[in-house]
Amino acid sequence: MEWFSKLFGRSGKAKREFPNLTRGKDPLELWNKTGELGDGAFGKVYKAENRETGVLAALKRVPIQDETELEDFMVEIDILTECKHRNIVDLYQAFFHDSALWVRLLCARMYLHAVAQFPCFQFSGMFMFTLNLNPF
Numbered sequence: 511m512e513w514f515s516k517l518f519g520r521s522g523k524a525k526r527e528f529p530n531l532t533r534g535k536d537p538l539e540l541w542n543k544t545g546e547l548g549d550g551a552f553g554k555v556y557k558a559e560n561r562e563t564g565v566l567a568a569l570k571r572v573p574i575q576d577e578t579e580l581e582d583f584m585v586e587i588d589i590l591t592e593c594k595h596r597n598i599v600d601l602y603q604a605f606f607h608d609s610a611l612w613v614r615l616l617c618a619r620m621y622l623h624a625v626a627q628f629p630c631f632q633f634s635g636m637f638m639f640t641l642n643l644n645p646f
């Protein structure tokens with residue numbers, strides 16, 4: 511029955527493969543975290559440097575409790591992988607490693623952040639944007 515647990519894992523449930531998700535690779539073997547860029551609703555965003563080329567990137571780490579949670583995030587990842595627009599930060603790669611989803615993004619010097627938690631803005635249908643300037 512070893513073949514069964516290799517194929518389906520201990521729970522007997524097959525791991526779902528996603529075309530835009532890299533499994534079995536530790537992103538920190540390729541990327542070195544050199545600082546923190548910010549904190550989001552789902553996790554932290556780090557500044558990272560490619561260990562071979564020195565290229566910079568933003569690495570977002572989202573802790574995942576259960577594989578089934580991945581599906582919700584993959585919808586956004588699939589859309590952002592396809593979506594290339596000068597006003598939207600490029601998403602280059604997503605990894606699932608060690609109970610976390612890691613998303614490699616273009617490291618933006620200026621980052622626009624939508625804030626919609628103020629009721630008065632929500633009622634009037636307005637959004638406010640904050641601008642983060644990353645020091646690098």
Ligand SMILES: Nc1ncnc2c1ncn2[C@@H]1O[C@H](COP(=O)(O)OP(=O)(O)OP(=O)(O)O)[C@@H](O)[C@H]1O
Pocket residue numbers: 547548549550551552553554555568570599615616617618619621623642644
């Ligand atoms: N690509 C990036 N380049 C530079 N800084 C970034 C980048 N992505 C995120 N940041 C920084 O990290 C902070 C948190 O980003 P994050 O996208 O996690 O926030 P969020 O809007 O709460 O997103 P989510 O709801 O998806 O968690 C941002 O406010 C910004 O300062």
